[in-house]
Amino acid sequence: xxxxILKATNLTKRYGPSCLYCTALTGxxxxxxxxxxxxxxxxxxINFVLKQGEVLGIVGESGSGKSTLMQIVNLSLPADDGExxxxxxxxxxxxxxxxxxxxxxxxxxxxxFRNERLGIVHxxxxxxxxxxxxxxxxxxxxxxxxxxxxxxxxxxxxxxLMRLTELPPERIDDDPRMFSGGMLQRVQISKALSSNPAxxxxxxxxxxxxxxxxxxxxxxxxxxxWELKMTMLLVSHDLGVIKQLASRTMVMKNGWAVESGLTxxxxxxxxxxxxxxxxxxxx
Amino acid sequence: MHNIEQTRPILEVNHxxxxxxxxxxxxxxIEPFADISFQVSKGEFFIISGKSGIGKTSILKCIYRTxxxxxxxxxxxxxHFKRVNIATASEEVVLKxxxxxxxxxxxxxxxxxxxxAIDVTAEPLVQRGMERSEARKEAEQWLRRLGIEQxxxxxxxxxxxxxxxxxxxxxxxxxxxxxxxxxDEPTASLDATSKSIVLEMIREARAAGVTILTVSHDxxxxxxxxxxxxxxx
Numbered sequence: 001x002x003x004x005i006l007k008a009t010n011l012t013k014r015y016g017p018s019c020l021y022c023t024a025l026t027g028x029x030x031x032x033x034x035x036x037x038x039x040x041x042x043x044x045x046i047n048f049v050l051k052q053g054e055v056l057g058i059v060g061e062s063g064s065g066k067s068t069l070m071q072i073v074n075l076s077l078p079a080d081d082g083e084x085x086x087x088x089x090x091x092x093x094x095x096x097x098x099x100x101x102x103x104x105x106x107x108x109x110x111x112x113f114r115n116e117r118l119g120i121v122h123x124x125x126x127x128x129x130x131x132x133x134x135x136x137x138x139x140x141x142x143x144x145x146x147x148x149x150x151x152x153x154x155x156x157x158x159x160x161l162m163r164l165t166e167l168p169p170e171r172i173d174d175d176p177r178m179f180s181g182g183m184l185q186r187v188q189i190s191k192a193l194s195s196n197p198a199x200x201x202x203x204x205x206x207x208x209x210x211x212x213x214x215x216x217x218x219x220x221x222x223x224x225x226w227e228l229k230m231t232m233l234l235v236s237h238d239l240g241v242i243k244q245l246a247s248r249t250m251v252m253k254n255g256w257a258v259e260s261g262l263t264x265x266x267x268x269x270x271x272x273x274x275x276x277x278x279x280x281x282x283x
Numbered sequence: 284m285h286n287i288e289q290t291r292p293i294l295e296v297n298h299x300x301x302x303x304x305x306x307x308x309x310x311x312x313i314e315p316f317a318d319i320s321f322q323v324s325k326g327e328f329f330i331i332s333g334k335s336g337i338g339k340t341s342i343l344k345c346i347y348r349t350x351x352x353x354x355x356x357x358x359x360x361x362x363h364f365k366r367v368n369i370a371t372a373s374e375e376v377v378l379k380x381x382x383x384x385x386x387x388x389x390x391x392x393x394x395x396x397x398x399x400a401i402d403v404t405a406e407p408l409v410q411r412g413m414e415r416s417e418a419r420k421e422a423e424q425w426l427r428r429l430g431i432e433q434x435x436x437x438x439x440x441x442x443x444x445x446x447x448x449x450x451x452x453x454x455x456x457x458x459x460x461x462x463x464x465x466x467d468e469p470t471a472s473l474d475a476t477s478k479s480i481v482l483e484m485i486r487e488a489r490a491a492g493v494t495i496l497t498v499s500h501d502x503x504x505x506x507x508x509x510x511x512x513x514x515x516x
Contacts, residue, residue: 051375215397222395226410244395247378262348262374269350273306280307 003052003095004087005231006073006199011046011082013068013255014039018080028274032063032254042068044255046082050199053229057246057263059236059278065255066235067123070203072103073233074120075110079103086117089198115145119192120201123235125184128191129176135162136172139191146195161190166216181208189217193224200224200232206241218244239282243267251275291360292322293463293494294346299355299370301341315341319355321513323496328489328508331498333515339498340390343465345370346496347387348377362462382411387465388456392448394440400451401426401436407459425454429480445472450481457484464488466497470504478504 014022016039023044025034032041042065050056058066071077073084085099105113119142122128129138139158148154159169165186176184185208192200205221206214222245224230236242242249243263250260251272259272270276299319305311315338323329331339344350346357352370361367361384364376372380381387386407394403401422408418426436429450435443440451449472456464469485470478485495486508499505502512 212397215395218395219398223409226412227415243393248374261351262377264349265351268344269303271304271351276306 004049005052005089005095006050006087007085007099008046008048008073009083009085011043011069011072011084012041012080013043013065013072013077014041014080016040026254028253028256028258030254032065041065041255043072043079046250046252046257048250048257048260050231050233052231053225054248055225055232055234055246057234057236057242057249058252059239059242059249060252061278064252066252067203068255069252070120070201070233070235073199074118074201075102075105075114086113086199111145115142116147116195117198118201119195119197119199121185121188121192121203121205123204123207125181125188128188129184131176133176134173135176135179135187138176138187139194142191143194148195157194158190161193162186164193164220165189166213182210182213185209186213186217196228196230198231200230202232203235204237205234206236206238221245239267239279251278291325292358293325293327293360294323294496295356295358296321296342296346297356297358299342299345299357300353301338301345301350302353316515319515323494323511325360325494326489326492327494327510328485329494329496330502330505330509330512331496331515332500332502332512335500337515339515340467343387343467343496343498347381347385347465348372349387359463384462385465386456386459386461386463388452388467388469390449390467390471392440392452396441397439399437400431400440400443403440404451404454404458407455411459421458422454425458426451428484429454430477446474446477449473450477453481453484457488460491460493462493464493464495466495466499468499468501469497470499470501482508 017037018039019034019037021036022034022039022041026032026041046069048056060066072079084102086102087095087099089095120128133141136155136158140154143154143157158172162169162172167183167186176187206217209217218241234246246263249263249266250257253274259275266275267279270279297320300317301315303313319342331342333339341350345352346369348369355370357369359367359369361380363379363383367376401419404422404425405418408421409415431447431450440448453469469481473481489495
């Protein structure tokens, strides 16, 4: 039995009224905006399979639908079409036979699932954090929702994560508005990792970080991958980050997946004209 | 007298051809090589040699599936999957092969900055699920053997010289004890002492039953060890 944990089939998201001609008049080679009704196709028939402990990289230009895809998998944005299947593991770490379609969960199960099994780092920190809570409170929020009840342990865990992401733990009770952009990004990372999620969604995790912290964070992610066998979806503009972390990579353009394959193959022997442009433009 | 298991090739390359379609340069097609055929037996030390730019490294990359093969077959006799055609195998199978059987040692070391040399060396073992402290112990042995001073183990390999980086890169390839090892110019930027250490490592690995396929200019120092040399023209 193959050990996939997350499988997305046919994921589609449209913004707009959508007409009969949307599919025919948009596409990777054209535009993602239907010239007749003005609908924007953010994601078009995206498929991927993630195995336990695998990291899938997603690259593509701005507006190619990467973040929309992340939001759908994070269950915070309804999809127009398609399914996201997840296979739960029991205490013996054996996969259960029956996968669950996450997009069909009711509101309460969905929220519980998101808090216990998923962790997300948004591109913009203010999307992932509540700026009215203190720094510690933001991390505690996720832990409380994932059924942690001991305040001492919650604070201990928060401080530990702050140390891991090189934030000064003594600033646990500070207002997040006093933090810089890069520091907020690290608070988000701490929050996402706090409940040891089964699937980690990283949307431009290293953008806004200075280089020394970036290296630290990438090393941290690498070890989560190897030692905790955490499964990840990794969106990044930085092909170097993708190369270091992802074993397979999907290239998106105008909402479509134009190419996917082993990361080193995508980077060294790209087949699609767009991927060739992307790779040849990297520093 | 060899038995059948030993004489059956572990790798069989038939009529291999690679073409790069450069869509950005008026759709130009570049063919580094065409119609390459050779066989590597189990436990052999096999050298591919020829002048620069003739496509030696590209052949290695096709075998590792970094490059997609345009036409031809690469039959590999795997422990897990019996006989696999790497040219057409699924990504899942290739990833499994890389995890358990194949190792590729490139000419250049590419690592995360700020990670100490000892952890970089231990990485392939940690990746396979070994305890970090245990992996470090093994990495220490390799670093010592390759003549990298103990005082530098905690520094990042980014600060190392070209030759030191290459030795570290080789250590990373050997430490995982792969079944089939692909080496790209393993002795290129090494001095005589390091070169002899590397050759000794190759000899040892071969004695342990590892099959080694290497691309090299340096046939003079490798020839005495080689079981077979394939000249590209």
